[in-house]
Amino acid sequence: MNNTPTLFNCTAFLGMRVVASGSLEHVVTSVMDALDNRDLTQLFIFDDSTGKLIDVDFRGSTDDVLKRLGEQPGDLSVTEVNHQPTRRVGRPKLGVVSGEVTLLxxxxxxxxxxxxxxxxxxxxxxxxxxxxxxxxxxxxxxxxxxxxxxxxxxxxxxxxxxxxxxxxxxxxxxxxxxxxxxxxxxxxxxxxxxxxxxxxxxx
Known part of the structure; x- marks a missing residue:
C-alpha cells in the first residue's frame, strides 16, 4: 500500500483567507507548522480539481496525519505502475488498424x-x-x-x-x-x- 498522499493540488482556507496551497502533503505540513490546534479544527481544505472538501484528521504529529491520508481508500492515495513496452524484433507497427465502416x-x-x-x-x-x-x-x-x-x-x-x-x-x-x-x-x-x-x- 502507498502511504504517501497523491500530489493533486489543494487549497486550505481559515475562515475566508487562504493559508496554504499546493500538494496535499505540502498543505498539511504547512498548516501544522503555522497553526495551533484551535485553528486546525476550523480549517477547510479543498481539492482544486473537484472543488470538494478533503477530510483531514489533524490528530497527532505531521507524520501521523500524512500516514492516515495515505491509508485512505479512493482518490487520496494512488499507486503508480510503470509499464514498460515489450520490444519485439521485426517490422514496427505503424499504428493503423483496419476495420469496416458502413455508410450510405x-x-x-x-x-x-x-x-x-x-x-x-x-x-x-x-x-x-x-x-x-x-x-x-x-x-x-x-x-x-x-x-x-x-x-x-x-x-x-x-x-x-x-x-x-x-x-x-x-x-x-x-x-x-x-x-x-x-x-x-x-x-x-x-x-x-x-x-x-x-x-x-x-x-
Whole structure:
C-alpha cells in the first residue's frame, strides 16, 4: 500500500483567507507548522480539481496525519505502475488498424470528393469530434468544481445564484461582474477554478 498522499493540488482556507496551497502533503505540513490546534479544527481544505472538501484528521504529529491520508481508500492515495513496452524484433507497427465502416451512398460520394480521400477525411472528422468532446468535458469539470466550492464557501454571498446562472450560461463578463466584490481570496479562488468553465469565444 502507498502511504504517501497523491500530489493533486489543494487549497486550505481559515475562515475566508487562504493559508496554504499546493500538494496535499505540502498543505498539511504547512498548516501544522503555522497553526495551533484551535485553528486546525476550523480549517477547510479543498481539492482544486473537484472543488470538494478533503477530510483531514489533524490528530497527532505531521507524520501521523500524512500516514492516515495515505491509508485512505479512493482518490487520496494512488499507486503508480510503470509499464514498460515489450520490444519485439521485426517490422514496427505503424499504428493503423483496419476495420469496416458502413455508410450510405451519399456519404461515400461526399467522402470521395474530399481532399486526401475517404480515410484521411474520416480520421480528421474523428479527431475533431474527439477534441470537441474533450473540450466539453473540461468545461463541465471546471463548472462542477466551481459550483462545489462556491456552494461550500460563498453560498450566502451577494449574487451567488446570479453568478452560478451566468457561469452555466457561458457569460464570463456577467460572472465576473457578480463576484468582483466578494472577499478577495474567495473571489480569486473561484476565478481559478472557473478558468476552463467557459467556451474560448467567451473568454
Amino acid at each position: 451512398p451519399r456519404h461515400w460520394e461526399w467522402l470521395k470528393n474530399q481532399p486526401g480521400g475517404a480515410s484521411v477525411t474520416l480520421r480528421k472528422l474523428i479527431d475533431e469530434a474527439r477534441h470537441a468532446g474533450e473540450k466539453k468535458s473540461t468545461i463541465r469539470e471546471s463548472q462542477e468544481a466551481t459550483y462545489n466550492f462556491m456552494t461550500a464557501m460563498a453560498g450566502n454571498f451577494h449574487h451567488y445564484e446570479e453568478a452560478l446562472r451566468a457561469m452555466y450560461a457561458g457569460d464570463l463578463d456577467r460572472f465576473h461582474h457578480f463576484i468582483d466584490d466578494w472577499v478577495p481570496d474567495i473571489r480569486d479562488h473561484v476565478k481559478k477554478l472557473a478558468a476552463n468553465a467557459f467556451n474560448e469565444g467567451n473568454q
